[in-house]
Amino acid sequence: MLQYSLLPDDLSRPAAGEKPVILTGDRPTGPLHLGHWIGSLRNRVALQHTHRQFVLIADTQALTDNGDDPGKISRNVLEITIDQLAAGLDPTLTTFCLQSALPALAELTLLYMNLVTVARLERNPTIKDEIQARGFGRDIPAGFLCYPVAQAADITGFRATVVPVGEDQIPMIEQTVEVVRRINRLAGAIVLPEPKALVPTVGRLPGLDGRAKMSKSQGNALALGASPDEIRAAVRRMYTDPDHLRVEDPGKIEGNVVFAWLAAFDEDRDGLRELEARYRHGGLGDATVKRRLEDILQAVLAPIRERRARFAADPGEVAAILARVSETAREITQATLDDVRAAFGLYRLPTVARTIGRP
Amino acid sequence: MLQYSLLPDDLSRPAAGEKPVILTGDRPTGPLHLGHWIGSLRNRVALQHTHRQFVLIADTQALTDNGDDPGKISRNVLEITIDQLAAGLDPTLTTFCLQSALPALAELTLLYMNLVTVARLERNPTIKDEIQARGFGRDIPAGFLCYPVAQAADITGFRATVVPVGEDQIPMIEQTVEVVRRINRLAGAIVLPEPKALVPTVGRLPGLDGRAKMSKSQGNALALGASPDEIRAAVRRMYTDPDHLRVEDPGKIEGNVVFAWLAAFDEDRDGLRELEARYRHGGLGDATVKRRLEDILQAVLAPIRERRARFAADPGEVAAILARVSETAREITQATLDDVRAAFGLYRLPTVARTIGRP
Numbered sequence: 234m235l236q237y238s239l240l241p242d243d244l245s246r247p248a249a250g251e252k253p254v255i256l257t258g259d260r261p262t263g264p265l266h267l268g269h270w271i272g273s274l275r276n277r278v279a280l281q282h283t284h285r286q287f288v289l290i291a292d293t294q295a296l297t298d299n300g301d302d303p304g305k306i307s308r309n310v311l312e313i314t315i316d317q318l319a320a321g322l323d324p325t326l327t328t329f330c331l332q333s334a335l336p337a338l339a340e341l342t343l344l345y346m347n348l349v350t351v352a353r354l355e356r357n358p359t360i361k362d363e364i365q366a367r368g369f370g371r372d373i374p375a376g377f378l379c380y381p382v383a384q385a386a387d388i389t390g391f392r393a394t395v396v397p398v399g400e401d402q403i404p405m406i407e408q409t410v411e412v413v414r415r416i417n418r419l420a421g422a423i424v425l426p427e428p429k430a431l432v433p434t435v436g437r438l439p440g441l442d443g444r445a446k447m448s449k450s451q452g453n454a455l456a457l458g459a460s461p462d463e464i465r466a467a468v469r470r471m472y473t474d475p476d477h478l479r480v481e482d483p484g485k486i487e488g489n490v491v492f493a494w495l496a497a498f499d500e501d502r503d504g505l506r507e508l509e510a511r512y513r514h515g516g517l518g519d520a521t522v523k524r525r526l527e528d529i530l531q532a533v534l535a536p537i538r539e540r541r542a543r544f545a546a547d548p549g550e551v552a553a554i555l556a557r558v559s560e561t562a563r564e565i566t567q568a569t570l571d572d573v574r575a576a577f578g579l580y581r582l583p584t585v586a587r588t589i590g591r592p
Numbered sequence: 593m594l595q596y597s598l599l600p601d602d603l604s605r606p607a608a609g610e611k612p613v614i615l616t617g618d619r620p621t622g623p624l625h626l627g628h629w630i631g632s633l634r635n636r637v638a639l640q641h642t643h644r645q646f647v648l649i650a651d652t653q654a655l656t657d658n659g660d661d662p663g664k665i666s667r668n669v670l671e672i673t674i675d676q677l678a679a680g681l682d683p684t685l686t687t688f689c690l691q692s693a694l695p696a697l698a699e700l701t702l703l704y705m706n707l708v709t710v711a712r713l714e715r716n717p718t719i720k721d722e723i724q725a726r727g728f729g730r731d732i733p734a735g736f737l738c739y740p741v742a743q744a745a746d747i748t749g750f751r752a753t754v755v756p757v758g759e760d761q762i763p764m765i766e767q768t769v770e771v772v773r774r775i776n777r778l779a780g781a782i783v784l785p786e787p788k789a790l791v792p793t794v795g796r797l798p799g800l801d802g803r804a805k806m807s808k809s810q811g812n813a814l815a816l817g818a819s820p821d822e823i824r825a826a827v828r829r830m831y832t833d834p835d836h837l838r839v840e841d842p843g844k845i846e847g848n849v850v851f852a853w854l855a856a857f858d859e860d861r862d863g864l865r866e867l868e869a870r871y872r873h874g875g876l877g878d879a880t881v882k883r884r885l886e887d888i889l890q891a892v893l894a895p896i897r898e899r900r901a902r903f904a905a906d907p908g909e910v911a912a913i914l915a916r917v918s919e920t921a922r923e924i925t926q927a928t929l930d931d932v933r934a935a936f937g938l939y940r941l942p943t944v945a946r947t948i949g950r951p
Contacts, residue, residue, distance in 0.1 A: 292938060296706050303778070303937040310939040333938050336695040339702045343742070346735035347655050351710075354734060375713060375738050376705035382734060383702070419662075549942075556941040578662040579651060579692050580669040582915040583908075 255280055255431075256393035258289030258332075261309035262299060265316040266454040268447035270533075271438045271497045273397065274320040274457075281326040287391045287562065288317060288329035290555075293339075294383060297376040298367060311548055314555050316457050319541035324554050330562035331555060332387070337566035341386035344573055346379060348415045349408070354378050359404045385409040389416075389425045389573075390566040397431040406430040420576035425569070439493050443472035458541040461531060468527040473519045480518040491522050498529045614639055614790075615752035617648030617691075620668035621658060624675040625813040626889075627806035629896075630797045630856045632756065633679040633816075640685040646750045646921065647676060647688035649914075652698075653742060656735040657726060670907055673914050675816055678900035683913050689921035690914060691746070696925035700745035703932055705738060707774045708767070713737050717763045744768040748775075748784045748932075749925040756790040765789040779935035784928070798852050802831035817900040820890060827886045832878045839877040850881050857888045 257273060259265070265274065280286050290313055295306045310331060317329050332338060354360060360381060364373055376383075381404075388396055388409045396406055406428055413425045439445055440453030447454045455467045471491050477484035486492045486509050499505045508525070511517040544551050574581070616632060618624070624633065639645050649672055654665045669690060676688050691697060713719060719740060723732055735742075740763075747755055747768045755765055765787055772784045798804055799812030806813045814826045830850050836843035845851045845868050858864045867884070870876040903910050933940070 293702060296703070296936065296938075307937045307939045331939065331941060333699075333933065334941050336699055339698040340692075340695055342702060343652060343698045343735065344655070346738060347733050349734050350731045351734055351737050352731055372709045372711055374706050375708050375710050375741060376702065378710050379705060379734050379738070552942050553944045556944045559941060560944075574692065577655065578666045579655075580666045580690065582690060582693050582918060583911050585912045585915045585919075 252283065252285045253395055254287070254391060254393045254426075255284040255395040255397070256287045256289065256388055256391050256428075257397050258291045258294075258387070259313055260291050260295040261306050261313045262295050263305075263309060263449050264312050265320075265457050266447060266449060267457065267530075268438045268440075268454065269316075270320065270457060270537075272433065274317070274322075276397065276433070277317075277327065278321040281322060284395065286327045287393065288322065288327055289332050289387055290314065290329060291332045291387075293333045294380065294387075297374060297380050297383075311551055311555070314551050315541060315544045315548075318544045318551065318554070319457060319537045321537070321540070324558045328558050328562050328565075329555070330559040334556075334559045335390070335563055335566050337563070337570040338383070338386045338390050340570050341390055341566075341573060342379070342383045344577060345382045345385055345412050345416075348412060349379075349382050351378070353408075354381060357381050357404050357408060359402060362401065381405050381408040382412070385412040388428050389413060390569050391562070392426055392565075392569060393428050394426050395431050396428050397433065400432055403430050403432070416573055416576050420572075424572045424576050438497055439490050441467055441471050441490060443488060443490050455530075457534070458538050458545075459534060460538070461535075464530050464534060465527060468523050468530065471523065471526075473522075477519065481515050483515040484512045484517070484519075486513060491519070491526055495522070495526055495529070498526070498533060611642065611644040612754055613646070613750055613752045613785075614643040614754040614756070615646045615648065615747055615750050615787075616756050617650045617653075617746070618672055619650050619654040620665050620672045621654055622664075622668060622808055623671050624679075624816050625806060625808060626816065627797045627799075627813065628675075629679065629816060629892075631792065633676070633681075635756065635792070636676075636686065637680040640681060643754065645686045646752065647681065647686055648691050648746055649673065649688060650691045650746075652692045653739065653746075656733060656739050656742075670910055670914070673910050674900060674903045674907075677903045677910065677913070678816060678896045680896070680899070683917045687917050687921050687924075688914070689918040693915075693918045694749070694922055694925050696922070696929040697742070697745045697749050699929050700749055700925075700932060701738070701742045703936060704741045704744055704771050704775075707771055708741050710737070712767075713740060716740050716767060718761060721760065740764050740767040741771070744771040747787050748772060749928050750921070751785055751924075751928060752787050753785050754790050755787050756792065759791055762789050762791070775932055775935050779931075783931045783935050797856055798849050800826055800830050800849060802847060802849050814889075816893070817897050817904075818893060819897070820894075823889050823893060824886060827882050827889065830882065830885075832881075836878065840874050842874040843871045843876070843878075845872060850878070850885050854881070854885055854888070857885070857892060 257277060259269070277286065277288065290310055292306050292310060296303060299306055314329065317327075318324070322329060355378070360378065369377065384405050385408055389412065398406060410427050413427050416425050417423055437445060438447060440447040440451060441455065442453040444451065444453055449456070455464065459467065468491070471494075473489050473491050474485040476482070492509060492512070495505055495508070508517070508522065512522065616636060618628075636645065636647065649669055651665050651669060655662060658665055673688065677683070681688060714737070719737065728736065743764050744767055748771065757765060769786050772786050775784050776782050796804060797806055799806040799810060800814065801812040803810065803812055808815070814823065818826070827850070830853075832848050832850050833844040835841070851868060851871070854864055854867070867876070867881065871881065
């Protein structure tokens, strides 16, 4: 049940025997919740069977606007890894890796920075919007201005052809395509593939209180590892239709969080359409609808919670998994770097045994 | 015979048993000539005995304004290394290393970019001047704007406390000091030392034609590996005093290239002062003065030329030396990166054996 539109050619028609390469990522700034499950994790679990999938835990990117509280990022690296494993990502199918453990990405970023002008970065709509949203004004960190270049390094480092992004992030992919074309022109050959954006069709899952954005800090999120009681309590306090006072009254679906969540989770689409009709007509109580949602959420979250508990009990093993898989990612990104360095014509030192002592 | 002033405390009073760390470097954009010998190489040969000296062959930095002709950089890496060896730098005393072979420098640059604002970089006088000199206008590459940050990474990567620079490069050292203070504040400890600029007292060696700047492209330079005949021919065509037509006429020292070169090369200072007086007074011909300069240059350049020929005959060995010494530099810069990453609180992956196959 992929929830994406704009399927690029690469995705629909992979070369015989070759899986298309997909790159996604998370900034480790807090635990993942059900909004992430609907927005990305659920798709990742499906995509790992049809794609060569990389999931970047973007700790150095998170530094670009969390320089004042770097400890937050470090604390969440293992949490996010546990969330990925709990969601059902299999480290033998999905290469999830720590950005700061991949020096080739930093080197690619610096090389690409020679190909992108400051004026071009300032014109990037995503950067413009985010500068405004974060109140950075003129005093943006250089790392933040250059973050589209770093993202181009991430995408090309894995030679990704498919990048799931929100509509607002499409300019980032366009910037990457520009870099790819410059490198291929420099090399006189196709060194890097051009990536395509994969924009999800499902909307964002609203918060429990009806606000558009679900976030832990706003207290309107349901955590991925929520207990049965937490799930029950969350559904109970979920915002519905404030004018739907008696069972026999007609109810509104629009802006009703319970129905928004059912639309995201309920796989019985016919049953759901019937339920919606009955609710609009009148004669269906919130309690009944909520019970249906709760049953579905309990079923979805039970295996996730179980896996989460198992991995959370052994953080050393989680760290070891992340380290091992990151090592695979390190080799892959290093190979890309070698090709890009060759495109730039950089001198390649011979491999030698060290025989001269340290001065 | 050090030719530097503004000796910082670190240089004059190194801690007992510890040599102060000095970092210099060259952009590999062309072969070195006698101007480089006077401006830096000669000092490096002396400094390698009193300092722990690093010489960076700055190929990635050279890319920031040679993106259109990267091959030029690659071709000159070994040439510059041969020049260093010919000048008398000893790889067991001086760690000369290839910038692009040190991934830690790229990683440090990206980390520091979170601490330096775009506005701060635009205010940097060196950047301002160079943007103008290179005619970059608004379309400067991002890599060029961020080059003071990359330089801070170079300096701190080696924990250098002494950096020989021209007067115009002092703002670069100031930028580095700002970064060092931010890192030390983040870490709550002295992780990095503050570097000091070491500004040479000797002026620039003028070109053979009397122009202030000596450069191969202007045809007014004398190469480090010049043959005895080339040295003789160069001195012969050297610009003197155009009004000094007969031996008995008084001559001018100011703007007279032969005397400018003697001031730089002649170690018999009393003899030189006497010569200058006789030239001013009249009765001393250009031929006599030129013969004195030629004798000195032949003596200075003979051992350099000899070493140069020996190394140039074995480029494979030169590449191997550069690779070996770069490996030492790689370890040192990696250790610094580890400390800076810890200051940022970045998550550190455990060391594990790879047991999971590639997905």
